[in-house]
Amino acid sequence: MPVPTPPLHLAVALDGAGWHPAAWREPTARPTELLHARYWADLAAEAERGLLDFITLEDSLGLQAAPLTESDQRTDQVRGRLDAVLVAARIAPLTRHLGLIPTAIVTHTEPFHLSKAIATLDYVSSGRAGLQVKVSARADEAALFGRRTIAPIKLAELQQPAVQVLIEELFSEATDYVEVLRRLWDSWEDDAEIRDFAPGRFVDRNKLHYIDFEGSRFSVKGPSITPRPPQGQPIVSALAHQSRPFELVATSADVGYVTPRDAAHAAEIVNEIRTRQDAAGRSEEAVHVFGDLVVFLDEIEAAAVARKKRLDETAGTEYTSDALIFTGSPSQLADLLLDWQRAGLTGFRLRPGALPDDLESITRLLVPELQRRGAFRTEYEAATLRGNLGLPRPTNRYAAA
Template sequence: MTEQVHLGIALERSGWHPAAWREASARPRDLTSARHWRDLLRTADDAGIALATIEDALALTDRFEDVDALRRDRVRGRLDAVLIASYAAPLTRRIGLVPTVTTAHPEPFHVATGIQTLDFASRGRAGVRLVAGASAAERANFGRRSSGVDAIPASGRVEDSAGILAAFREAGEFADVLARLWDSWQDDAIIRDAATGRFLDADRVHNIEFEGEFFSVTGASIVPRSPQGRPLLTVLAHQTVPYRLAAEHADLVFITPHDADGRPGFALPGILSELDAAADELRTGRERLRVHADLLVLIEDTEAAARSTAQRLDEWDGAPLTSDARIVVGTPADVADAVRELAAAGVDGVRLRPARQPADVVAIAEKVVPLLRSTGTLREDDGAGTLRARLDLARPESRYVRERVSL
């Protein structure tokens, strides 16, 4: 039997190739238009793609890019990912909407209420992707921190940087606070009994009373419990420390296996084994961590055309495209084959990063998805009402209901 996966897509301004905005098919004047994002998300939605993540950042530069040597031949500026998702919520039907949020500067209370509101606006299709860390450019934009994450250590290991370790501890607290705030209203807290004048049962709204290393949050959310109970919480992870963050706090983790080039620590079996071990140690509850693998894709009808396009983009940018994810430059069949390989290896889903938008988004929707569907690789939409249900994740009960029952 063919192993099946959910398919996701990762949207990033004009695409994941830095020179994508210069393509003839690109729409650089539309990158800050509502129409641009509506069209991309509707294309993915109509194709049956399960979820779309939307990239975001808190600085004009890319992370760790030198502020004093800012390249002017790349796309600069972006729209707020949570607001894009909220705008698209009533304009889409089934696709999950998962904006990116950096955990170093926004307050978890604000993020919790924003994502809950998105969950209501989308009728249960909201999620969030948390990014740990605070670069120098981000810190300068907020002016509240003197230290943060200025560079990846020479070893490449998160464990060798005290700043990065602190950023991931902060991200863990951030995720914990989100979940507690999402649980703070029980499902039946709102009574709406006009005859007795009781709109709310105050005993079913709970202050979270959280005190941690980075955050101190006393009260309950201002937003009632949303359709999914807890919207989908996701992270991208490459090595041990972020794997442990995902295992303890996330519903879904995006990973970046590189089986083809033999990079140490990037073989898929090793990643899955490490995630399983971390989950056994840290995870509470019965729900299994879902694992989706990333691929960066550039798609043309022939391999020669795809290679030619990639070469042209690389020449415009002045260097070959590099990525934390495996890069597939080829035909729709090549991308479908790569997805099937990952499905056979045991992942729950695959997230495709289009090198060019909208060209590769359209190619995924119109050519890759039908190929995956024809071979039975794509998990079909079963009509489940929420993103959690579509991904076979149970709707969690509020922790405060469990606590009251156990008293």
């Protein structure tokens, strides 16, 4: 008898009008509404109707650019965006179950501010917050802050020693950054607020903790100004393509997004992350490894293929991505997801090629297909994001045993 596989976790990554650069020109696209709360609220509502675990919201400090390492001068693609943490906060009161994971840049920003922002997102969503940490290696983004200089790099130069030194530096800072976020979230014990009338004490100051973090890029004293958030620790996630980011996922994250080419590659990546996780002393902790896929999804494969072709023609070039591009039907995609799940992935983050079309295909076609196969929830299990991801609420590192 086959061993039943655990249900899949499913998320979508939202970015502009969709991940295809020409998506904004589709008939159903709403390119003039990308700065309106209503647009994001509608997408979140659709994701929640599909019982998805969470949405992620892309972000960058600088203007979007086709090359990931530098700005461009294009006028034919979506440019301009809103701060993702604030978009997540704006839609939090309008949703009830959906996890909200905005992207946050951890290179030039302040960990103290981001920690309380995500804690507050957790409050305004009653326990559905997380974040996707992202480093910035772009020279033009460093110039927006003017606090440090980063030399311009090209993707082709990624393996050069100087670039590898920079990457090591950025990820080491990111690791410190996440450590500070986590310590600040724990810097108030859950029962620190006592409201003891008799001696007139609002908090038990013995349950507030200095975090005394000292690192090469920043030192943070603490405690946070914001009490411990409902989930204790909101979800930390990161996209990872190579060993250094895999290390960040293994040591610091709850969810990693990876980009396998096929099931064998997925197994290889999962194995690397699990090995690093064990080495980091986290073998007892659940760390999700989600496969990232760009999807062009229609009821029949031919329609998806034709739509993708039309988008490529509109853009003038064939769309390429760091993640595998899936073009096909719901049952084909379900086959692929279940195949990759057997390779060790615990869930998937799908990047809709065009919005809202591919999001609606995910929630209205793929989800029912997975449910028919007993591979996806038919209702939300829990009220919090941690709960829906099957993760326990962590004990506080500072609480006396």
